[in-house]
Every structure is written in C-alpha cells, then in structure tokens.
Amino acid sequence: MLALALGARTCHNERVKAVLSTPKRRTRIVAAGVIYTIVVLVIGLAAGSRPNNLLIWVFACLLAAMVASGFVSGFMLMRVRARRIEPRRGRVGEALLVRYEITNTSRFIPAYDLHVKEHVDGSLLETAGDAWVLHAGPRDQVHAEAVFRPRLRGPIRLNAFEVTSTFPFDLLRKVLIFSQRSEVLIHPEVRALRSNLLSQITSGGMGGNRLSSSAGGNDDFFGVREYRPGDSIRQIAWKRLAGTGKLATIERSRSVPPRVRILLDLRVATNALKVTEGESARTLEEEAIVLAASFLALADRLGYEYSLSIAGVATPPVALRRGHFHREKLMSVLAAIDLDAVRTSGNGLAASDERATVVVVHADRTDTSIAPNEAWHFTARQFPTLVVTS
C-alpha cells in the first residue's frame, strides 16, 4: 500500500506508447453543424427550384465550407500527438492541474483551437473545462493545462483522453483519442483546525518542549568527547585537560519541538460502526480521515514533529519527523487507505518509549483502550467544534 501511496506511478511503457502510438480518429457532428446542414439543404432546395445562379453559387460555397471544415481540421490533426504529463498528487477540494504535452509533428500545417478532454468519472473529478491551446505550430510542442477539482480521496485512474478541434468553422468535431493509463493519488481534504488546539493538548505534557537525546545545541550539558580540530576553543573541557592532559570538547544538548502522533482508529469495520439515523458510517470514517489529515496539517504548520499510525489497517511505522516531504508521505498514507479492506487488530503505535503526545481520532465513538492514558481522543462527530469558524 505504501508503494502505491508513495507515488502515482505511470508505467513507462504506457507513456512511451502514448507518445508514439497512433491515436484513434473519430469525427463527430456538433449542434451548430446540424443547424448549418439544415440551412444549407434549405438553400439548396431553393437554388434548385429557382433559376438563380447566384443562389446556387451561395449554396455551393456553403456546402464547400462544410467539406473544407472537415478537410482542414482533419489535416490539422493528422500529425498531432499528445501525452499526459504525469499529474502530481491532488487534494480533495483543491485544484488538480493536469498538463498535456501536445506535439505537432507536421512540417507545414499548424493546428489551432485544440481542446483536450479527459475521459474520467465525473463523480471522482469535477472538471472546470477542457484544457485548451490556441495554436500548435508545425513541429511545435506546447503544453495544455486542465483543471480538475477532486471530489473523493484515493487513487484515481486516468485512462484515455482526447484531443479535439472544431476549427475552422465549428461544423464538425475531429477527435483523436489517446490511450494512456496513469493514476493520481488524491489526498484527503484538510480543514483549518483551531490553531491553539494542539498547543493546548501538548503543553506541559509528555509531548511538550524538551531536550533531545542528541548533541548539537548550546543549552545544557550533554557530555564530553575527544577534541577534534575545528572545535571552538570555548567548548574545550579545561578541567578535564588539567586532570588528564588530553584535549576534550564539551557537547551540549539542543531543544526540540513538541511531538505529536496521530492515531487513526479504524479497527471497527464500516458496517459495525454505531451510527445514528441519517448518518452514514462511511462518511464518518471519511470524516475521521479528514480530521486526522487536518491534525497532521496543523502540526506541520506549527512546526511540530509528528507522525501517523493507523489502527486496523496494516501500515508500516513511520518515525516522528517534520517537513514537507514527511507531511506528503503521511497524507499519501491517508489517501491510500482502503476502507473496504479487512480490518486488522493492534493499535499500530510505535515503541512505547516514544515521547510524544498521542491524539487518537475515532470514527464513531471513543475507545480509550487503544492508547496510553495520556492520549487525547477525538471523534469525527466533534469535527465541527474543532474547525475554525469564520
């Protein structure tokens, strides 16, 4: 699962195939084309019944425009190739930018008004419009950008996309269908929690400010080690030198930020959750995941060292860390949770000697047996009381 979470991997051969494989071609009639055809037919009937060569000429030109439209857009798309650039991870409720690399391999014919449309389930990704490029000149490579808004957490599979154009007269739509499978992992939504929430539950506790067990700071005494050239003269242990005659350097400990471990309790299967009438068990679980993600985001924002454990789902232990990559890794873990999988036992907590505040997030109800006594317990139903109200 972690392998899946750590990156939305697109098989290389898929990418390669997408670049060089010949796309499927389709021609579709658009509404304007239907109306236009009817008008042309009416004019054709009038021209046939009335001895007016000018009317026939107009009809001929209108008919020719229809044919020319098909020819021009057909030639234009003849040598156009496209591939989807592997999308980055998305987040529910935020924009997901998907870029496409469009290559016009034609030597002479430019391509205009190219739309790129993704074949994707609308319940997973809400699209805000096709990707569009005005122009791809002969032997040009351009990038188009589509904006989606993910609706659900988890991996989303992108299969095929199509490059279309109705240029020049908007009568026929020429379509190139490119098959390129790839996956994008959608992280859970992050809501803004009250900023003092974590500081309230971690201050003074076992997760509060403390000295680390490693050297590097400049506060309290940590130990003495052998002198190494380059050590500051201020740090030399003069008393030890006087006693032993050997140069030694005093090491001092450094202060570390508070630590928090988020424990997501998913031990109870979805159908075993206790829900009230009108409440959805799956929604509660998803809300719990969102709450956990929000705690992680808040901890990251406040500079805490943090980590995530998931009870009920097999996940490898992750050490307490901070930083962007650590956060993204944990978010990916949350994103990849399969709620339909069989739940496991165990609390998933790290070593018992870890000094960190434990925040347990439950879906439906609190179960204090899962964590040490000092742990803080929240349920998904409490979410509205924890978020910032504007």
Place this chain on the structure above:
Amino acid sequence: MTLLRRYRFASFMLALVAMIAFAIAELDFQMLFISVVLATLSWYVTEGPRGRTLPDWMSNILVIAVLLWRGSSFLIDGDAVDAMGALGGILMWILLIKLYARRTSSEERQRFALSTMLVIAGCLESVEFAFGALVLVYGGVAIWAAMLWQLARSAETARASRQVIAGFAPPLEIAVGRRVVAQFRGIAIVSMVMVVALGTVVFVFFPRFAALGSMGGRGRTSVTGFSDEIRLRGGDRITESRRELFTVRWIDPDGTTRQLLRPLLLRGAVLTWYAANGERWVASRGEAGIRIFRTPAQNRFVALAAALKGDIGPMATAEIEMRSYASDVIFSTYAPVGVATSEPRSIALDPMTLILRDVSTDRVGRYWNYSLHVQSQPSAMVLDALAAGSSESDQYTLFPIPRMQAIALRILDEARVSETIPDTPALDADDAARFQYGREVARAIASWMRKQFTYTTDLSAFPRVVGEDPIVSFLERNRSGHCEYFASGLCAVLRSLKIESRIVTGFIAIEYDERAEHYIVRESNAHAWVEVRTGVNSWTAMDATPEESLLQIQERNRSFADGFRWMYSRLEFLWNSRVVSYDSAAQSTIADRVRSGWREAFGARLAQIGASMRNIASELSLGSAGGVWFATIAIGISTALLARLIVVNRTRRLRRLLHLEAVAPAEQRRLLRDAAFYVEALHVLERAGFSKPSHLTPRAFAESLRAHHAQTADAFAAIVEQFYRIRYGPTQNRSEEAVTHRSQILALRFALSQNSQRS
C-alpha cells in the same frame, strides 16, 4: 491588434459588407449611405476609446420597433413581389441595432446569421456583377471571421472556466505571437481557396432543371435594359445605367466604316400582344416556321434567305462585339440576310419577326461576337424569301381596350392639325394603298407625339389612376413617359385605327466613338419602338420617342468614368457569361468536352499501344499466345516495381530509424545489413507494447525498460551493446556473430513472454 482582438473587426466588416451588398442588390443608394454611416459610427461608439453599448432591454425594444414599423409598412402599401426586399430591409435594420449591442457570444452568432441572411436575400433580388463581387468578398470575410470567432469563443470559454475555479488555478494567459498570426493567415487563405475550388465544382455540376429566366424583381425601381416584354407598371423611376453592353461597327457595302445619319435600331424582340390585365406587352411564343441555321467557323457568312440564288443586292455589314452582355438574342437591324460567327453556332430565325436567337446547345458561355449582313431597304423578294411563306396573322390590329378607339380618333384629329394625314382608303382599296395609308398615318402620329409629348424617366410625379390603363393615362392624362410608353401609345392608337403594327424592343445605337469607329451600346440605350406593316412581309420602324431627349440624356450621363468603364465591363461580361447565364446547356457542353477530351487523350494512346503489341506479336510469331506473354511480362514488371517500391520505403524507414542520414552510402548499406538484428529487436519490443521514443538513445531506452521488467531490459541491453559495437566500433558482423544475434533476439522474446505471463 492581436489575433483574438481582430475578431471584433472581422465581425464588423462582415456586417458592413453584407449591408453594402444588400443595398447594391436593391440599388437603393439612400439605404447604402445610411447603413454605411450608421455602421461606421457603431464601430467608433462601441469600440472607441470610451466604448459604449446599448443595454439589452433597449436593443430588444428597438428590434421590436423595427419589426412593427417595417412590417406594418409592408402590409399597408407593400407589394408581394417585393417581399424579399422588405425582409432584407428588416434584417438590415436589426443588424444595425445589433452592431450597437453588447458583444456577447449569442449576439455575435445573431450578427453572423443576420449578415448571411441579408446576403441571401440580396441573391434573390439581384444578379448584378457588383453584387456578385460583393458576395465573393463577403464569402472571404465570412471565412476569416468564422475562423477568428472560433478562436475567440474558445479563448473566452477557457478563461471563463478558469474563473469558475478562481483562487484554485492561475488565470489563463494566451500568448499570440507573430508566428501564430502568420500561420493563421496561411490557413485562412488555404480554407478560402478550398471553399472557392469546391464551391466552383459544386456550382458547375449542380443539377439545373429550371430554365434561366427573370432573376427576381427589383421592387419599385428598375434599371434600363433589354427585355422581351414591357411592363408598364414595372417601376416609377428608371435609373440610367452606363454599363457598356456591346459595340456595333457599321460597314457600308463599299467597305467603308461610318456613322449613320439616323440612330441604329437593333431589334431584339417583337411584342405582339397587349395583356390589359397585366398591363404588359408580350411576344408571341409560336414555334411554327422557326428555321435553324448552322454557322460555319471563322466568320464565314451563312445566308438566311437560303431560297434566293444569285445576287440579292448591296449588303451592309454590322459587326457586333459583346462587352458585358450575355444573351441568347442576336441583335440585328432590319432586315438581316446573313450571319457569321467566330465559332460554329446554331442560329434560329423567326420568319414572322426576323428575330435571330442563338439556340446552340454546345456552348459554355453566351459571350461571342458576330457579324450580320443587312439590307436597310430590302426588296420584297428578299423579304419574301426570309419570311418563307409564313402565315398571315390579324393579331397586329388587336387591342383589348375598347375605349382606345375613341382616343385614337381624337388623337388623329389633333394630329391632323399639324401633320399631313391622307384620307382613309376605300374599303375595296388594294393592299398597297392600305399599307401606304398605314405608313403615312403612323409617321404623322409619331411626329405629332414627338412634338406634343414629353420624355421622362421619372414617372413618380404622375399619380396612378385606379382602374385606368397606363396607356390611356399616358395618352389622355400625363402625356409624359419614356420610350415604352411612347411605343405603347403609338401602337395602341395605330391598332385602334386598324393599322397593323407591333412593338419592337432592343437597343438604339446613338453614341459613336469616332476614334474606334464603332457605336457603343450601353444598358441605358435599351429602347422600344413600333413597326408598321408596309408590305406583305415588310415592316417599317416608327419611333415616337423624341430623339433629342435620348441624345440629351446620353450627353448628360456621359462622365469621366466612361473612359475606364471597359475594365469593369470585361469583368462584368465574364460574370454574366460564365456565372449568371450558366445553365444546363453549358453543363452538358462541359460534360461532352471532358468526355471527348478524355477519349482523345487516352483512347488514341491505348489503340496505339494495342497496335504496337500486335505488331510485335506478329513479328515474333507468337500467335494467339502473344496476349499471354505480354500479360506475363506486364505482371512481372508490375511486381518488380512494387518490390522495388517496398524495398526503397523500407530502406528509407530504416535509415531514419538508425539515424544514418549523414553516413556515407557504402557505410549505410553495411549498417543496414549488419544492424538488422537491432531493428528486429525494436520491432519485437514494439509489438509487445514498448515503442522506442525518438528522444531516447538505445541505451537509455534499455535502462527505461528496466523499470518495467529487468529481464527484458537485460536482454535488450545486450543487443544494444552489440549494436553499438557495429555502429560505432570496428566490429564487423561476421557470420558467426549472426548466430549470437539470433540467440539474443530469442532471449528477448523469451523475456517478454515471461513478462506477459507474469502480468
């Protein structure tokens, strides 16, 4: 102005051209002026530095007001014939309002549709060259505007979709550089050329069932011009047209070119019936007695009076050269006795009227030059030969308005005051006396009318009396009109006096170019006059229209632009000849020419080849098996050519694949032979779904395969290493190495099959 901004200008130009075209089609210069001024103003108002547009509610109210105003005007005093003109007027006003409205996508669509409908309405109103040229311009602008609109609309949609998710994604920025514009121009030109070319093909092959006739009315305004009927209520105001139709060179029997003392009357149609209910003169459409002559090529004359042998007396020659006019009618002075054309034509002669008409079916256009032998005062023998025994008719004394007889007698009395009019011949008088009386009376009344009546082309000052025939109004009330009224009045009076007469329409040639020594016949020289029977088959022209008035109009309308009109006339002749008058006959002629051309080009060659083959077979004594031998050789050559083509294509593809373009030919051949195993490996991978991207080197491609399947990558890497040694190193592909390559390919296949089984 960027490419996307240009759309606004293109849209404006489209509307402007449509309005100008429609105004030209309607020949309404007031409409032209107003529409151009208002449209130009709209550009400044809406697109100027402080652009303002009409609010939607106001533009909607204005559109409704226009519909009510123009619709009620048409219902109250509109003519059903002019329905298309009225509709066009409404469209034009709505279009003008839309030019001031907001520029939304919907408004743009409406503007585009209105412009197109306006042009189509114009097509139903006019076939003039000026309008046709504007339709062509409109077509070009429409293509340009449609393409720009397509881009502008897509850009607008893309921007709008970004605004929907504002705050989540950066706004769309569209870069439009010079290169984009230049390439757009190119593709627009290609589209235009394609539309014109395909349109021409459709135009040429479009089935034409109906004969070309009247090309639509022009409402209450008409231009002067030849017609084979006279509508006395056709229009109140006649606009003088200076268009050059053709030229006439008069050559006397002695060969001298000169200007005649009297204007030259060129006959085009003879009108015999007056339909009082329709207030129009029409020609009799009898087909009886029509004789067809086939003219020889190279301007050799064919005699129309074929029955006459020997000398028929001195004949003048009229050489007619068409400038812009395309018609079946062969205009001729009275009486034609011979006709010559530059290319063979079928000419029909109506013996009753001596009107000539081109009835050729093997033609594309109607434009051609011809010469006529004419006799100004033909002998009775010549006229009898031309008439060739056609039956007599009493239709020339019929006039359907009884009241006209009293009017005629009153006019006769009035004319008698100033003119010499002979006494009415006795009932038992012979034909000669009757014809003499008719001629004298016609001459006297025509002379009297020239003095008493005034010539005008503007009849709008004379109110129409309901229930009164226009000829009666002309003779009794107005005493003013143009040549059609003069001819109608004179003919009506003569017929009421039982004098045989008929109306002739055609042209009067009065403008003589001394330098070029020919008459110039313009559209405004269209004329109508009367012919009175002065013999059994003899008719004499009587023109009641004051000649001075015609000359004055001619002088008045002469302008500096006349000197350059020939250029326009040439284009106009092409338009009329090739477009307006293109019909099913021209279509079948083109089809025949293509067919015969095809047959000539290939039929003869095939026959020649067949003969050569027979000769060879007989020389080699192959007998009946010769055909089999030749077929075998042909198949062998074809197969060899096909094989050669395949090999060349394959070599070219491999050369490109292995990047050998810059390598010496000998080295190329070696590498193509030795590196075949590498190409085969690529094909194997491609079939398995692993195509090598052109931007990856072979080794990088092998490495990229490793991410998918290590065994496959290893197998391919070994092949790549071997390929590198052959391609860049000194290694020659010896025969024992070929075995190695074979095993490497097999290893690759095996690795791929393992991979597919696992997945």
